[in-house]
Amino acid sequence: MHLTRRTAAVLGAVALACAGCATSDVRLAAPSGVGSSAAGAAHSSAASSGAGHASPSGSATPTASPVPAAATLPLAGKIVGIDPGHNGGNFDDPAYINTTIWNGMEDETCDTTGTQTASGYTEAQFNFNVATDLQGDLVADGASVVMTRHSIQGVGPCVTTRAQIINQAHANVAIDIHADGGPVSGRGFTVLEPVADGPNDQVIGASMAFGSLVRAAMLADTPMPASDYYGQGGIIQRDDLAGLNLTTVPKILIECGNMPNPTDAGLLTSPQFQHVLAEALTAAIVAFLTGQPIQTG
């Protein structure tokens, strides 16, 4: 969820040291066990399930190694940034998350609590679950992944720091994962795209291309419709969010659904839907980074 400019402006601002903003938080998750025997086992499993590895001549020999080199994975050598919005501890530290930061265009709060469903399932939890699923899918495809937070119990970091973590990792593409807190009657996902403001000037076109792929993958691979209350056909440009204003890598933010809506909430709280959603986002990322069409599944 992202507050409107007006709502954010009325939140109190408290000067507080940004203790959670250490940039040492950058941690790259390498493809699991690359270069080790563990990698061989993982890749062997993947290869054995993929008929595409069979010899096109039909003369595959049973003694041929089923283990592809890591470089054959679609995202080998790529770095992907994932920002699971908010954090579980934000509810307990309003002084910290209401700290005012400069988002490149205007003042914004360090972070917010995020929204939740009517039953109290938090956006912070949803975002982290999807991010973790997505991380696993991307690593399996050969990517290195940088996450902006590593648990559901922490506070922050500030949205500026989240952008900085991904920029400093030189991610090839990045995604901010959220769910919206819109009107109860509203349904659907929205892809938020950056607007040129200086720092992000070089990645606007790429971010919009990536956003189109994310929208297409969501429509093709998940039961979540495009939003019927926010943006146009599931897309909107935003110039008031640090994560998009300050990015120097191609990035979009996705509101994966509307948590107050009962139908959307039923999907968003489902582990099965969260897996399907992560797979759709993976398909969009693979398509963006390889130039290949989205592999619907």
Ligand SMILES: [Zn+2]
């Ligand atoms: Zn959010």
